[in-house]
Amino acid sequence: MCGIVGALSKNAQKIVLEGLSRLEYRGYDSAGLAVQSENGTVHTRKATGKLAALRAEIEQNPLPAAALAIGHTRWATHGSATTVNAHPHSSHGPAPKVTVVHNGIIENYEELKAELKAEGYTFVSETDTETLPCLLSWALAQGQSEAEALALLTTRCRGNYAVLAVVEGAKGTRLLATRRGAPLCLGLGKGGENFVASDPLALASVTDKFVYLEDNDTVVITPEKTEVRDASGTPVTRPVQVLNLADDMAGKQGYKHFMLKEMMEQPAVAARILEAYTKDGEVQLPLTAAHAAAPAITIVACGTAYYAGMVGGYMLEELAEVPTQADVASEMRYRKKPYPKGGLMIVVSQSGETADTLAALEHAKAAGQTIIALTNVTTSSIARAAHVVIDLMAGREVAVASTKAFLAMVLVLQLVALKLAALNGQQNAATVASHLKDIHLLPMHLMNILAEAPKWEPIAEKLASAKNPTHSMLYLARGMLTPLAYEGALKMKEITYIHAEGYASGEMKHGPIALVDETLPVVNIAASNDGLFEKTISNLKEVEARHGQIILIVDEEGAKQLSYPSPTPQIPGSYPAPTHPYLIITPSVPRLLLPYTHLLPLQFLAYQTAVFKGTDVDQPRNLAKSVTVE
Numbered sequence: 003m004c005g006i007v008g009a010l011s012k013n014a015q016k017i018v019l020e021g022l023s024r025l026e027y028r029g030y031d032s033a034g035l036a037v038q039s040e041n042g043t044v045h046t047r048k049a050t051g052k053l054a055a056l057r058a059e060i061e062q063n064p065l066p067a068a069a070l071a072i073g074h075t076r077w078a079t080h081g082s083a084t085t086v087n088a089h090p091h092s093s094h095g096p097a098p099k100v101t102v103v104h105n106g107i108i109e110n111y112e113e114l115k116a117e118l119k120a121e122g123y124t125f126v127s128e129t130d131t132e133t134l135p136c137l138l139s140w141a142l143a144q145g146q147s148e149a150e151a152l153a154l155l156t157t158r159c160r161g162n163y164a165v166l167a168v169v170e171g172a173k174g175t176r177l178l179a180t181r182r183g184a185p186l187c188l189g190l191g192k193g194g195e196n197f198v199a200s201d202p203l204a205l206a207s208v209t210d211k212f213v214y215l216e217d218n219d220t221v222v223i224t225p226e227k228t229e230v231r232d233a234s235g236t237p238v239t240r241p242v243q244v245l246n247l248a249d250d251m252a253g254k255q256g257y258k259h260f261m262l263k264e265m266m267e268q269p270a271v272a273a274r275i276l277e278a279y280t281k282d283g284e285v286q287l288p289l290t291a292a293h294a295a296a297p298a299i300t301i302v303a304c305g306t307a308y309y310a311g312m313v314g315g316y317m318l319e320e321l322a323e324v325p326t327q328a329d330v331a332s333e334m335r336y337r338k339k340p341y342p343k344g345g346l347m348i349v350v351s352q353s354g355e356t357a358d359t360l361a362a363l364e365h366a367k368a369a370g371q372t373i374i375a376l377t378n379v380t381t382s383s384i385a386r387a388a389h390v391v392i393d394l395m396a397g398r399e400v401a402v403a404s405t406k407a408f409l410a411m412v413l414v415l416q417l418v419a420l421k422l423a424a425l426n427g428q429q430n431a432a433t434v435a436s437h438l439k440d441i442h443l444l445p446m447h448l449m450n451i452l453a454e455a456p457k458w459e460p461i462a463e464k465l466a467s468a469k470n471p472t473h474s475m476l477y478l479a480r481g482m483l484t485p486l487a488y489e490g491a492l493k494m495k496e497i498t499y500i501h502a503e504g505y506a507s508g509e510m511k512h513g514p515i516a517l518v519d520e521t522l523p524v525v526n527i528a529a530s531n532d533g534l535f536e537k538t539i540s541n542l543k544e545v546e547a548r549h550g551q552i553i554l555i556v557d558e559e560g561a562k563q564l565s566y567p568s569p570t571p572q573i574p575g576s577y578p579a580p581t582h583p584y585l586i587i588t589p590s591v592p593r594l595l596l597p598y599t600h601l602l603p604l605q606f607l608a609y610q611t612a613v614f615k616g617t618d619v620d621q622p623r624n625l626a627k628s629v630t631v632e
């Protein structure tokens with residue numbers, strides 16, 4: 003989603019452009035940069051599309067030398083992706099002229115706009131952002147200090163935001179910043195330099211020292227110092243964190259796409275998690291008997307993290323026997339839910355910055371729930387707001403379509419379930435050790451499956467071809483594998499733009515079966531040992547009877563029992579429809595490992611189809627890696 007970078011340095015422009023390019027993976031549709039030259043004048047350049055377009059614009063219309071620059075990548079919310087709507091935005095009206103970049107949404111911008119118009123300000127864009135420079139300009143014109151003007155933003159603006167501002171004609175080189183809900187951190191330079199960004203990664207080449215700002219903090223940043231005040235206006239010192247971002251800066255390492263690299267890393271991710279969180283047949287997580295005594299657990303997350311949470315819910319109920327409900331954060335945050343006394347909320351988020359997930363966390367925390375955050379970024383807002391933080395250890399995920407983080411989420415949730423089960427007595431030491439013995443074979447199973455992936459390319463090639471007239475797909479599964487149907491369909495939608503729906507197989511007769519004809523690809527996810535095999539296969543037969551194009555992901559034993567010829571001579575997408583399903587065979591594994599072994603083919607099917615279609619795999623249209631607005 004949107005990215006912010008600011009620099010006070012003699013190389014300000016270069017540092018900001020480089021910082022923005024590090025944030026490119028997050029998804030955006032326009033970009034802009036402003037510099038303040040020595041005489042205090044602010045100069046802005048903007049362009050729609052990728053950063054290359056902004057660089058070209060700057061090459062055509064060079065900016066003056068400057069020791070201050072602010073930059074932004076915009077993911078459109080209010081107003082489409084045009085140059086006028088791109089950031090930075092400046093105030094138009096009474097002096098001083100203020101220029102800002104902004105992440106988030108100002109919910110009461112219409113009301114503010116009306117007030118500011120009455121004060122003589124005019125507006126040129128469709129954005130909510132434009133109210134911010136005007137409000138700051140108005141406050142400064144009233145004689146308020148920079149800190150007071152920033153404080154006015156925090157009291158007058160509703161919504162979540164991170165804002166960076168520069169005032170034309172200001173004495174010396176100074177940046178103003180504030181945040182609420184959206185992330186913003188200061189990067190401390192070695193002397194005569196300071197930086198600020200919405201993600202420390204943007205500043206990885208210039209500093210390793212960061213200060214995370216709290217909600218409603220206001221900051222005046224000069225090359226020499228950073229003056230932070232809290233919501234009451236009192237000067238405060240926030241802790242300095244030293245971050246080693248070297249691994250996060252690693253590129254594609256020879257892979258064609260980040261998504262492919264990240265899928266291939268999954269055996270290593272599983273091994274890393276098991277190494278960190280298990281020892282001598284026991285789970286080692288910072289969970290206590292008090293956590294295990296919770297009468298109920300709520301899991302909240304969005305998108306892929308939500309589907310991982312659903313799988314985790316099945317595991318928690320089965321292993322720890324604690325009633326568990328997974329819900330999407332955007333719904334949970336507004337529910338009038340009677341949380342149980344002493345209840346646990348498990349918050350799952352790769353980025354740790356997802357706005358809805360953070361809001362659901364705060365909602366439950368205010369209701370007295372103990373919050374356990376599973377996140378891949380332990381310095382994130384979600385990690386900082388939780389009572390207990392468990393690192394997902396997936397390593398930075400760059401591709402917008404989440405893959406290795408899903409696997410990490412499910413695995414860590416499984417370990418949480420085993421730990422709680424050991425603590426609340428639902429599993430004895432021997433059964434926990436036996437589960438862990440099975441789980442330790444996971445990296446090996448995953449490696450074996452990855453070796454099979456090239457075999458699935460012909461299916462993907464067919465799926466990518468225009469021969470599928472409905473341009474739609476159905477994914478079906480039962481039980482603990484049902485969330486995989488949702489996740490498989492989500493992956494396919496995200497990166498191929500083929501419409502795909504995930505359904506619990508048992509629901510098919512209640513509607514989606516109307517879609518099935520000889521042109522519809524239907525991915526069936528089945529396992530001989532999940533206790534539901536016969537029922538899943540009955541649903542598959544119903545699709546077969548209507549000549550649907552079946553892709554069956556099934557374990558080796560299940561494939562044997564079905565005795566379809568393998569490999570199938572015809573593949574989905576052939577007309578007329580093949581007489582029997584195309585099989586993707588996974589190893590036979592203990593039941594609780596099925597969510598992992600059946601996951602990989604789903605990820606690859608989407609990836610390979612996208613490659614055949616030629617879509618932008620790592621940065622699909624309209625999507626953002628970290629969804630920091632509601």
Ligand code: M6R
Binds near residue numbers: 306307308350359405
């Ligand atoms: O960073 P989070 O895990 O909180 O992100 C949640 C979703 O936005 C994310 O999983 C999204 O659905 C992905 N693009 C899925 O591939």
